[in-house]
Amino acid sequence: NAGVTQTPKFQVLKTGQSMTLQCAQDMNHNSMYWYRQDPGMGLRLIYYSASEGTTDKGEVPNGYNVSRLNKREFSLRLESAAPSQTSVYFCASSLFSGGDNEQFFGPGTRLTVL
Amino acid sequence: DAKTTQPPSMDCAEGRAANLPCNHSTISGNEYVYWYRQIHSQGPQYIIHGLKNNETNEMASLIITEDRKSSTLILPHATLRDTAVYYCIVRVPRSQGNLIFGKGTKLSVKP
DSSP, X not given: OOOEEEEOXXXXXXXXXXXXXXXXXXXXXXXXXXEEEOTTSOEEEEEEESSTTOOEEOSOOTTEEEEEXXXXXXXXXXXXXXXXXXXXXXXXXESSSSTTSOOEEOOOEXXXXX | OOOOBOOSEEEEETTSOEEEEEEOTTOOTTOEEEEEEEOXXXXXXXXXXXXXSOEEOSSOXXXXXXXXXXXXXXXXXXXXXXXXXXXXXXXXXXXXXXXXXXXOEEEEEEO
């Protein structure tokens, strides 16, 4: 089992460019999440998908869109990248979205917006 | 979800037990205590969680006080690879969405 995988590992964008971060899990989990982590800070939730076909905003959704493509895949899109979106992005999944389910994290995508 | 307080940093000698404290004085009766860690630049890793009773798994033990206002994560024989930031998180079972990560405790295991 690969667990949670993310692509790409690194990306550099220019202001205004768009890109999609990909995430996939092979644990048959129902819920998936996108977080961002800025230097010296904890993770903040961008969007999550409690189950296939549903998505909800998290703490910092502005400037992002998501797609739950199927049960395995959950993508994060930056339509017009800004320097404030320079961060490390982590995808996570859990069996269900309830608070007694542990989340499993991917290795992260390091994004720099110039 | 209740707020947690952790010391910003701790040191531990390799081979010794590492005891990481967490205060959660406003915890509610149905809130779980979770511990995650993040090794430099990697994604957070789940360690253990509990409600009332002490818990143990292959990675660590979790000791929760009887009044549930604080807990301690114990790594019984710390190794250099346990150097990481450790996060204590309190969470309601039916809460949707995110784990709320604070700043955690930076544990440095020294030879």
